[in-house]
Amino acid sequence: MEPSSTTSAPAGTGPGVDWPRIRSLVVGQAAVQAGSFALLIAMSWTAVQLGGHGAVTFVILASTLPRALMLLFGAYSRTLWAPVPSCCARPPPASPSWRPGP
Known part of the structure; x- marks a missing residue:
């Protein structure tokens, strides 16, 4: 079959x-x-103007906590429910050169 021109x-x-x-x-x-x-x-800036340093802590925590939780639990759920396809996984060695201890 010839390549297309x-x-x-x-x-x-x-x-x-x-x-x-x-x-x-x-x-x-x-x-x-x-x-x-x-x-x-x-x-x-708005939290400082309205509520002081305590409000800033609450605002930063409220914006950071969901990201941190999604990072932890999202990565875990990804590995739990959608494992790496077999085409990308490393196959086990055919004959291991070491044996586990007693």
């Missing part, structure tokens, strides 16, 4: 990198991170 990449190479889309992704992520940081500063 409409292919743009040489034989044996994959498609090229789409740099404009990658640039858009990076700029979008930077904008989101900057917005999140600005929101954190604004919430802390």
Whole structure:
């Protein structure tokens, strides 16, 4: 079977990198991170103005605790309910060179 004449990449190479889309992704992520940081500063500033240092502690804790819990329990549930597919897992050695102790 002959290769099609409409292919743009040489034989044996994959498609090229789409740099404009990658640039858009990076700029979008930077904008989101900057917005999140600005929101954190604004919430802390408002808490200082309205309630003092105790309110700042509560605001920071209220914004951090859900992230920490999702990090811990989300990672655990991911490994529990969706294990790594067998195509990516390392197979056991055919003949181990060591034996467990008595």
